Amino acid sequence: MVTIDDVRVFATRLPRAYEALVRDRVKFRVGRIVFLAFSADEQVMGFGFPKEERAALVAAEPGKFLMPLQSDMRYNWLRVQLASIDQAEMEELVLDAWRMCVPTSVATAWLSS
Numbered sequence: 001m002v003t004i005d006d007v008r009v010f011a012t013r014l015p016r017a018y019e020a021l022v023r024d025r026v027k028f029r030v031g032r033i034v035f036l037a038f039s040a041d042e043q044v045m046g047f048g049f050p051k052e053e054r055a056a057l058v059a060a061e062p063g064k065f066l067m068p069l070q071s072d073m074r075y076n077w078l079r080v081q082l083a084s085i086d087q088a089e090m091e092e093l094v095l096d097a098w099r100m101c102v103p104t105s106v107a108t109a110w111l112s113s
Helices: 004-010 049-059 087-099 104-112
Strands: 015-021 025-030 033-038 044-048 079-081
Touching: 004 015, 004 025, 004 033, 004 087, 033 087, 049 079, 049 087
Parallel strands: none
Antiparallel strands: 015 025, 025 033, 033 044, 044 079
């Protein structure tokens, strides 16, 4: 089971990423773009994800992934229950969400190091 602290350790290592507290909720940003956000109870993580692919992922694993809240449907966004993923899957989701927010050159440089 992954916790918010596990995510924090990984996400804060990514270039240009930083943690912010917005309305008592933990979010991770690159500049002003949010790429991760946690529910108030810190059990669900929202993350950047392509709109075109989210319905298929939720349909494939409905016990793990959740559609965005109605207010977030217009964004490239998806949610996952932290208790249902392991460290490797968390890192993949966080990394992919971060890559959607940074310039390609930044992602390429970090991934090649």
